Amino acid sequence: MGYNVLIADDSMIIRKMIAKTLNISGLDIGEIYFAENGRQALKQLKENWVDIVFADINMPEMNGIKMIEEMRKENLIKSIPVVIISTERNRERIETLKAMGVKAYLSKPFIPEEFSRTVKQLLR
Amino acid sequence: MNADDNEILIKVFSSIFEDFAFMFVEETFDLEDDSPGECLRAKIEFNSKSKKGCLEVVAPVEFCDETAKNILGTDVEELPENAGENALKEILNISCGYFLAEKFGTEELFDLSIPETSPVSGKEWNLLFNEKRHTTFLVDESPVLARFVVI
Numbered sequence: 001m002g003y004n005v006l007i008a009d010d011s012m013i014i015r016k017m018i019a020k021t022l023n024i025s026g027l028d029i030g031e032i033y034f035a036e037n038g039r040q041a042l043k044q045l046k047e048n049w050v051d052i053v054f055a056d057i058n059m060p061e062m063n064g065i066k067m068i069e070e071m072r073k074e075n076l077i078k079s080i081p082v083v084i085i086s087t088e089r090n091r092e093r094i095e096t097l098k099a100m101g102v103k104a105y106l107s108k109p110f111i112p113e114e115f116s117r118t119v120k121q122l123l124r
Numbered sequence: 125m126n127a128d129d130n131e132i133l134i135k136v137f138s139s140i141f142e143d144f145a146f147m148f149v150e151e152t153f154d155l156e157d158d159s160p161g162e163c164l165r166a167k168i169e170f171n172s173k174s175k176k177g178c179l180e181v182v183a184p185v186e187f188c189d190e191t192a193k194n195i196l197g198t199d200v201e202e203l204p205e206n207a208g209e210n211a212l213k214e215i216l217n218i219s220c221g222y223f224l225a226e227k228f229g230t231e232e233l234f235d236l237s238i239p240e241t242s243p244v245s246g247k248e249w250n251l252l253f254n255e256k257r258h259t260t261f262l263v264d265e266s267p268v269l270a271r272f273v274v275i
Contacts, residue, residue: 012210013196016196
């Protein structure tokens with residue numbers, strides 16, 4: 001069985017780019033679930049088995065930081081690894097995310113090779 | 125907008141269009157005000173404890189579709205609905221993050237709005253162009269206007 005993935009980003013272009021990069025990464029990918037904001041992402045996480053989450057920070061309705069805070073309150077989903085893919089450049093905020101348990105941070109626009117390497121390390 | 129901001133805008137958009145969409149930016153000083161037809165304006169607002177402003181970009185609709193096609197590696201006919209608009213918004217979103225870091229450094233904490241778009245007619249494009257408040261450049265030979273405002 002492949003790894004199930006959740007991609008949370010309000011940009012359809014980014015969601016499709018991440019999915020495409022995953023599909024050509026050589027990883028055994030199962031289902032890919034999509035969400036346009038943190039609220040939708042939490043719903044997907046409660047309804048589906050997900051092995052890894054890719055999320056943006058700046059999303060409408062519920063941003064990525066609030067989404068992670070909410071994830072940490074739920075026993076069943078609190079330990080799912082989260083990779084942030086964002087335009088955020090502020091060091092303090094990136095450190096805060098890492099302190100919240102974010103496993104990796106990638107800057108947009110990400111390099112597919114760097115993305116694949118990061119995901120492989122996390123899913124190993 | 126001062127010369128430094130112009131320079132940073134050109135640098136940032138050059139880097140993002142090249143890395144994200146495999147498209148090349150060329151600075152231009154002798155562009156005619158011939159309208160490129162229907163355009164889209166994308167705008168994003170930013171604020172920190174001490175700064176507030178926005179970044180906007182205006183580009184032809186056809187060019188936005190071409191950008192989406194390049195990003196997704198697909199044919200224009202196969203593009204999802206609103207892909208061009210989505211591509212312009214994402215280019216602006218990414219460029220804004222890089223622009224703010226380049227101009228103000230990475231210590232300042234900025235919050236960004238969700239980018240929004242609105243249509244711009246050929247006539248409006250001419251007006252914007254002739255106001256000379258925007259930085260003008262070509263991306264794969266299509267004219268693009270960009271403007272940074274800090275309040």
